[in-house]
Amino acid sequence: MALVFAKDVGPVAVRTRMREVGELARDHWRGAWDGDGHVPEGEKPDGCRDYDGKAPLLATALKQLAGHGPHGPVWWRCGRSVWQSLADALDNPDDVHAYNIRSTARRQAREAELERARHEQEERRRRTEAAKWVCPTCERYAYPEAGLTPGGECGPCLGDRRRAAAEAVQDQEDQPPGGGIFGRRRRT
Template structure:
């Protein structure tokens, strides 16, 4: 089985396409299986033990025995990559939204704690000891 897989590698192995990950993130990508043929193998012993619907199929390029449906699937194709990419985008958006909410909460906290300096009539915010934000209303 190994020899058959190696001899036919160019016909079943998809072409790797990597993305350009932002700094600090792990690169990701997908395999393009256009024009490729999934190559499956099994043994009579496995077929007799599990039947054709059990985890008896070995797809070259995969890492375990699988059911026929799983073996014919491509867990590293563009569709799978797209799902991972969408999850990464959602996580980044959630992080940005969380940071925005924290900034807004900090702004509200500062606004709630501001006071007017009796000497210069400017707003003073908690913790900075500096005048900022302009003149207080007269």
């Protein structure tokens, strides 16, 4: 439905009348909001308006219509805050069709992110496999990690060697001076 205010009463009075008529007819043009029930973490709530059984209510002033024509930005649609062209005023950017487009875009973005993460993980695995070597002590595969020298011993063998060296030092420190049970006397 389109209303054209023919009497030139000034822009403020025309906008006031448009808003008042829009408020009185709200139940006939405003769609029912249907929001997302569950919003995934990190996403904003979304939803759409169901305009079934509703008709858009447009308004303009005859003076604007004469100055810009019916396809210019002369239409005010109830529930909106800007002047629009006829095509924009009749569009429902918050209807179920627009919601489905946004929902599909979100799903595709999530799938692309998962695919990117899978590729990164596969690339890390491939680089790790390419960098492995055979441990010269136990002949098992060794993989690059902090503290290992490529081509050297694996982590378990290196750990065993370090523990054995630490135990040998500890055993030597636990021995009394002089080597015997009572030790040797030192001459001064």
